[in-house]
Amino acid sequence: MNIETIMIVDDSGMARLIMKQCLEIAGFRDKKFVEAINGKDALDKLNKEKIDLVLTDLNMPVMEGNALLDNIKISPELKNIPVIIITSNSNCAREAELKEKGAFAVINKPISPALIHKTCSALQGGPK
């Protein structure tokens, strides 16, 4: 899978920056990043621009990550975009539920470049 444009969704500017830094260290330095501040903002941008991968938080005002995941997975145009959930609000039970809904992976905060690399390598079909 070829990843050129990555969307980062979190209401915290600091969290978006941490995700971007981890992605860059994990090997995505030359990629395009699109930021969104909640699920609604993300959906608006997803409908205007081709996105290859979405990383999203769960707890956000206006539209939560759960609803964003649902909207992506029911949309014929968006459903094939892999969604990685990055959150403080997940344990084994929540992870199973999110994967059942179509999330590719769930990563607990605090994230690290190693965790992002491992997850994205699996997404791209094996270690880089």
Added chain:
Amino acid sequence: MNGNDYKNLLSQAIITTIEDLAFIQLIESEAVRGAGDAAGAGAGEDYLQDMLSVYLPVKSRYGVIIMSASKAILKETARNIFALDPDAPVSEDMVNDTIAELLNTVSGQFMRAITPKDEFYELGLPVIGSFEMNEIGKEAVDCAFETENGDKLFISYAFL
């Protein structure tokens, strides 16, 4: 799980998060109920307080996690994460964002540790304000920390 278990898990969550995210070492100090409140040691414009509500399914109870941190710690954290110079100015928005993200991350680690794996816990959104631990929870766990510069951070968890 008793009060000491909760205290150890909460303490571990904050130490790990601050070290991983900001490369700041915290030293645990003696905790006094309400020390981080507006009326306590965390008083004044140099401190910021943030509260996040939590739901613990195993006890069917709501709770709160409250963090009070010196702005010096929050500014140093922001500078380290944003890769700013040591004396670069840090805006109020960045300081607010920093305490909210720290509290969110710490609360997630703590709740994950105390919730059975087959149950769901819930986190609310962080709210910055002025809170009094003495008025919030009778069943509470309090932790206090200092940096090597003497800057203080307090975190408490209380069942409502």
